[in-house]
Amino acid sequence: MAKRANVASDELDARKATILQAVVAEHIDTAQPVGSSSVIQSADLGVSPATVRAEMVTLEREGYLVQPHTSAGRVPTDKGYRYFVDHLEAGVLGPAEQEQIKGFFKRVRGEVEDVLEQTSTLLSQLTSYTSVVVNTAHAHATILSAQLVNLDARHHLLVTVFSDGTVVKHSVKASFDASHLDVAEASKQLNALLLGTTLESRVQVPSRADNVAKLVRESVSVLRAEQPTGEDEQVFIGGSSRVAESFDGVETVRQVLSILEQELLVVSLVEDILDRGLSVAIGSEHGYEPLSSCAVIVAPVAIDGESIGVVGLLGPTRMKYPEALAAARAVSHHLVRHFGGEVESE
C-alpha cells in the first residue's frame, strides 16, 4: 500500500521511533506533556537532551507530536498514537487478569444474554474502561422454532427461537379478524416453513388468499424486515461510569455518555471499525467528532470464520493500549471457546 520510503511518512528511523514511543508511553502514564529529559530517562539512547529535542522538532513537523504551548513538553497526536499501536509488540495480560478471566468463564451460567452482559462488566473491570459487547450471532443462526401467538383478534406475536439460543419477537398486526384456529394453523405452517432456515435464506410463502396464508405472509415479511443495522444485534455496555474518570471536562463526559446511550450508533461504530480491518480507532479515525478524544478497541468474536459478535473498549486516546488490547483479545478468545463447540445457551 505505502509507496516506499520517499514521501511516505509511514516509517521512522530507529531513534525517532524510540523517542516517539517513549513520549507516548510516558504521556499515557502521566497524562502530562513529556519533555526531552524524561525521554532520556525512560529510553536510554546514548544521546543528549538537545539531540532528542532536535528529533522532536522533526516529529512535530511530521505530525506525530504537538506542544500544548511553547515551552512545554510534547503530547502525542492521533497520528502519534497510531504509530505507537501499529508498532506494538503483542501485549500480555497479567497473571491475575488471566486468572480472573478464566475464573469468570468457569463460573458463568445462564442465558447467552446474561453471559454477555456479565462479560461486558468483566471486561470493564479488567481494563477500567467502558466496554461494549455486541452479539451478532443470530443473523446467521438457524431457526429452531417459529410460533404465532394471538393477543387479540388482530394482534399477534411472532416468537422465533434461534439455534444460538436467542428468542426474538415481532408484533404482527392483521387487517382482518383471525380466529384462534386460523392463528394456530398459521403458526403450524410458519414453523414448518421457517424451521432450519436463517434470516438470510429465501423461503417460499403460500400465495393463497385465505386468512391463514395472509397471516403467514405477513409474519414472514415482518420477520425479514430487518433494520439496516443494529436492530438485530444485541448490545451490552459495561462500566459506563468509567467515562467519568477517563475524561476531564464535563462536556466531554456528557457527549461520550450521550453517544453510549444510542446503542445503534455504538454498534455501527464498532462494526465500522472492524469492517475497515482495524483493531483500534484513535481520535478522529472513527467519524464521530464527539468521540474525538476517545480511542476504541475492537476484537471480533468469530467461530470458524463466522463472526458471532464483537467485543470493544472505549477509553481516552491516552489509554493503556497493550493491556486493553490484550484484555479484549483474551475475552474474545474465551467467548469463542465458551460458545464454540457446544450449544451457546447453557
Added chain:
Amino acid sequence: MAKRANVASDELDARKATILQAVVAEHIDTAQPVGSSSVIQSADLGVSPATVRAEMVTLEREGYLVQPHTSAGRVPTDKGYRYFVDHLEAGVLGPAEQEQIKGFFKRVRGEVEDVLEQTSTLLSQLTSYTSVVVNTAHAHATILSAQLVNLDARHHLLVTVFSDGTVVKHSVKASFDASHLDVAEASKQLNALLLGTTLESRVQVPSRADNVAKLVRESVSVLRAEQPTGEDEQVFIGGSSRVAESFDGVETVRQVLSILEQELLVVSLVEDILDRGLSVAIGSEHGYEPLSSCAVIVAPVAIDGESIGVVGLLGPTRMKYPEALAAARAVSHHLVRHFGGEVESE
C-alpha cells in the same frame, strides 16, 4: 402522627414557610446560596431583611437551612427540600411539553419494550434529568403460550408468552437425553398446563417418572424460580448522560453512574420509595449514600389499582420538583391510557 405544635418541627408559621420556600426556589434556580435580601425581592412579605435574617436563624436551628460558611447565604438541607415538596401545590406542565407527550404517544409503535425504552428517553428529554421506567406488568399477566424448544439432547429452552406481550425465555437443562418427540410432547403438555395461569397461580404438575413428565416438572420449576426482586422486571434508563450536567465533582458523577449500571439496584430503589408511599425521595431519605446528593421522583403506573410499572426521575436534590413531578405524572398517566384498555402490544 405529629404530636401537636409543641416539639413537632413539622409545621412552620406562614412567614417562615414563605421564606423557606423562597430560599428553596431561588437556590434551585441559581444553585447559589440565598441571602436575606434576595428573599425580600422574590417573596414580598412586608418586612425588612433584618427580620428575614432573624427568621432564617430559626430555620437554620430547626434544620431546614445551612450556611456553607459564615457570611454566605443559606442553602436548603434535605429537610428543607422535603418541606418544600410536601407543601407544593400541584405543578403544571407547559403546553409545549403537554403537546410533546401527546404527540409522542400518538406516534409510538412497536413492542412494549420499545415503547417503554422510548418513553424513558422522552421523559428524560422533557425534564433534562435521568429517567427510569420499570415494567412490572408480566408478573400479573397470564400466560398465553409456553413452548419447549430443544437446542440439543440435554439443553432446552422454555419460551413463555404473556398476555402483556412480553416473551420470556428460560434455559432448561435435563439430566438425561431427551428425544425430539419427548420434548415436543412435553411442550404440548406445558402449554396446556400453563395456559391462562399467572406466575403466581398454583398448577398441578404431573408426578410420573417418565422423561416427558420430568421435563415438564423441570420447566415449571425453572419458570417459577423467580429471583427475589428485579429479575422479572424490565428496566429502561434514559438520559444517563444528564448525570454529567446535574452534579459537579467527577467523583459524584461516577458514583451515580455506577449505581445506574446496576439495574437491580435501581429497581429496588424505585420500588422501595413507592412502597413507603412517597413520590419523592430526597438526599439521604433513600438509603443509598452514593446518591445522597440526588433526589428521586417516582410515579406509579397502575391500571385499576394493579401496578404495572413505575416511572422515575433522578436528578440533583436541587431539581425542579414541580416540573419534574408533573412530567412524571403526566407520562405515567399517558402510559396507563396507552396500555390501559387495549392489548399492550400494538
Added chain:
DNA sequence: TATTGGCACTCGATTCTACCGAGTGCCAAC
C-alpha cells in the same frame, strides 16, 4: 414585644504581582 436601620465583621472570590522552573529553540564549539 416584634421590627427595623445601622454597623462592624467575616470570608470566599477575584485580581494582580512576583516568581519559579520545566522546557524550549538556537548557536557556537566539538
Added chain:
DNA sequence: GTTGGCACTCGGTAGAATCGAGTGCCAATA
C-alpha cells in the same frame, strides 16, 4: 551529527490586596 550553554517563554503557584455579598448584633422605634 552531536553537544553544552544560554536566553527565553509561559503555565502554575503563592501571596497580598481588594471587593462585596451577606451575616450577627444592638440600640432605637412603633
